[in-house]
Amino acid sequence: MTRKPLMAGNWKMNMDHVEAAGLVQKLAWTLKDKGYDPEQSEAAVLVPFTDIRTVQTLIEGDRLPLAYGAQDISTQDKGAYTGEVSGAMLSKLACKYVAVGHSERRQYHGETDEVVNTKAKKAIEYGITPIICVGEGLDIRKAGNQVTYTLDQVKGALAGIDAAQVADLVIAYEPVWAIGTGEVATPEDAQEVCGAIRQCIGELYDAPTAEAVRIQYGGSVKAANVGELMAKPDVDGALVGGASLDPEEFAGIVRFYALPQVG
Numbered sequence: 001m002t003r004k005p006l007m008a009g010n011w012k013m014n015m016d017h018v019e020a021a022g023l024v025q026k027l028a029w030t031l032k033d034k035g036y037d038p039e040q041s042e043a044a045v046l047v048p049f050t051d052i053r054t055v056q057t058l059i060e061g062d063r064l065p066l067a068y069g070a071q072d073i074s075t076q077d078k079g080a081y082t083g084e085v086s087g088a089m090l091s092k093l094a095c096k097y098v099a100v101g102h103s104e105r106r107q108y109h110g111e112t113d114e115v116v117n118t119k120a121k122k123a124i125e126y127g128i129t130p131i132i133c134v135g136e137g138l139d140i141r142k143a144g145n146q147v148t149y150t151l152d153q154v155k156g157a158l159a160g161i162d163a164a165q166v167a168d169l170v171i172a173y174e175p176v177w178a179i180g181t182g183e184v185a186t187p188e189d190a191q192e193v194c195g196a197i198r199q200c201i202g203e204l205y206d207a208p209t210a211e212a213v214r215i216q217y218g219g220s221v222k223a224a225n226v227g228e229l230m231a232k233p234d235v236d237g238a239l240v241g242g243a244s245l246d247p248e249e250f251a252g253i254v255r256f257y258a259l260p261q262v263g
């Protein structure tokens, strides 16, 4: 089975809808200029809620080779939940992806594994592919417990989700100490945990499911380091924060397959 790499840019709370239009167009021009081949990798942007309509209009209207999605989804379907955005609303805007359980949501909004699990299920229910974010903090890494900690998050996030659904979703391993710090995990660090996640899914479900699920690495990914990360067998893409706001840089990441070190 060949897994198509997914290079997703998480814009976080950056870019208003006017800036979003400029960034999507610049990214599309840059990708075209560099001869991006969508068969080699899939490119996606996860944008603030207020940008989704603008981004959708550009991508659909100009048939740009980009997928788009959101950074969060409500655990609820509708009703008196001030500030929440539902799966139905995201689905109506044809979002393909939604990030769930990003460490910033876990840290600043107290999202537990149970909440992450509910959000992942809501995304699936509304036909949106969840990108489930997991990963350890520095203290856990220093204690050498990164694999057990991350696998516990994976098991919590996948509870009650069946094999066919797991095969279609995306897991992003993002060690918290590597996010926005410039402190990228070594390719061996990334492979250790991404490989353990795949093995865990094989044990929880079956080998075909483990072979199908896409596992990204995230944390200070740049065009300069993406090649060595992507050379690892269980790294199927990148979840990119800061570098996704720079079209040249993100285009370089999306086109990792053209980098000299990976042939």
Ligand SMILES: O=C[C@H](O)COP(=O)(O)O
Pocket: 010, 102, 174, 178, 179, 180, 181, 182, 218, 219, 220, 221, 239, 240, 241, 242, 243
């Ligand atoms: O979602 C993306 C991650 O938080 C990584 O962010 P970063 O590339 O700025 O380190």
